[in-house]
Amino acid sequence: MPKRTFGPFMRTVVFKRLQRILDDGTVAFAGGREADLHALRIAVKRLRYNIEFASSLAPDGAREALDLLARLQERLGALADFDAFERGYAALLDGLAPNDPRRIGIEALRAASQGDRDRALADARAFWLAEPPYPERLAASISAAFGSNSPKPEP
């Protein structure tokens, strides 16, 4: 059995994980649903970490790909925070009577957080769709770092 080496192994992993982001991103930004955005955020982190593991294989440490992933992860992280805040406010309000004066502050926080989430989603969508579109920029940066994933022709 041939020795399995780090370069080809990581190239396969990286391109597989890239494909996941390209698939998940389209769904997540079309609907803006929490579960889809969460799945995309996890996919982004996995690809980012795997590129870090393999960065010694790339000419410039895969800096552009890592930067693009960090910027998307930051936006998705903000959205995840607002979704977590929403769950927290809903739970707090559930435990308070309708006339409890503490509701005023929590309802104000909730409304502000929902507005912030809407703006964060619009910002993330714009980042994904900006020209040239994010999927193209990411795929190009990864191909530049690790080479094309298409099989090499037989000599």
Place this chain on the structure above:
Amino acid sequence: MAKAPRYEGLNADTHVGEAARAILRALLKAVLAPAPAVLRGNDVRAVHDMRVAIRRLRSAMGTFADRFPHKKWRKLREGTKRIGTRLGEVRDADVHLAALRGARASASAAELPGIDFAIETLVARRRRALAEFAVEFSQFDRDGFTETLADA
């Protein structure tokens, strides 16, 4: 975000098993380094760093799963996931508390009782989550981890 560890001496021709061990050793070290500060209680930065280090470690454990004995590896992955989940609850509370403290600064008098109630609730939740993390972390099998990496 916490800086990634340096994975020294890896190149395209390195055997995958050897690369996996080098990466996993570096990541385990990065997970364990902030633990004393996390367990002391209020170090938000250490909680963040350890949380990210656990995420990286879990990702590497998935990538290189085939290189290690299946049963042992599954147990180690489950243990790593458990400490990640517990610490995630602490981190979520830290992020929300920072937002609430920021909102409090510009809140009206009518809003303050609700915001203070939310802060008190989260402070108590963070305390509980940290205690639960400490119990989980005390059971984290770091020796088993090191031995498995050495055996593979």
